Amino acid sequence: MKYRNILTVDLEDWFHVCGVSRYIPRESWDGLESRIVATTSRILDLLSRAKTLATFFVLGSVAEQYPTLVRGISDSGHEIASHGYAHRRVYTMTPDLFRDDLKRSADILAGITGKEIKGFRAPEWSIRDGSMWALDILQEEGFLYDSSMAPLHVIGNPQYPTRPWRHRLSKGEMWEIPPLVCDIRLINLPIGGGWGMRIFPYRLIRSAIIKNNRQGIPSVIFVHPREFDSNCPRVRLPLIKRFVLNASIVGTEKRFERLLDDFEFTTVANFIGL
Ligand SMILES: [Zn+2]
DSSP, X not given: OOOEEEEEEEEOOTTOOTTOTTTSOGGGGGGSOOOHHHHHHHHHHHHHHTTOOOEEEEOHHHHHHOHHHHHHHHHTTOEEEEOOSSOOOGGGSOHXXXXXXXXXXXXXXXXXXXXXXXXXXXXXXXXXXXXXXXXXXXXXXXXXXXXXXOSSTTTSOTTSOSSOEXXXXXXXXXXXXXXXXXXXXXXXXXXXXXXXXXXXXXXXXXXXHHHHHHTXXXXXXXXXXXXXXXXXXXOOOOHHHHHHHHTTGGGHHHHHHHHHHHSEXXXXXXXXXX
């Protein structure tokens, strides 16, 4: 029997990476070779072959440059949500700056798709203990769910819930959609996407999803277009970032296809009934 899980894509280019401004300065972004159209098409092909819909958290600056790409994704039935405008971590912004960045992205995305933008995912899961103020701003700006809090060490907090849950905010409740993790000896492993999904044994991911589904809990998977691009330009980066970005990239596509084969996925909006 198949169960419904949630599939998400962070739609950004290969150089939209947090914490590497020394190596890929923001000012250089405009001059770098964009690879987003080709890599996203690859993902869209795989999704269409598997007859699967996903939520695309789209960076506003990318949508501004590639409106046709974003319109095409939306017209294919996928959900378009926001990944902010300028790819800044929430806790590096003031509340006012965050609100501006968020509204700018939502306006662009709604303009392109003609649809209401309901969800947000912060760059690098950056809504966490010091930046929870962002949740009220999301709600004030009309967002119905957030997917920015990772139940993981370093980039989040392992105490955060590992299944979809609702924040109680000043204006009512708002959904939080955390990425899939698996708990091994009290440590949550990041198996729902990124390097974790690429390098941990497939059977570990598969059994975590099955375990969740048996309890009626969806597993949330996330991917980035650059992970489907083994010819992605290589720039000098610290060892840890190189690992996070590049480890086992050649196997992403196969693993993604296998997940689509083994499980049923849908968008966040479909899953929570928006
Ligand atoms: Zn991102």
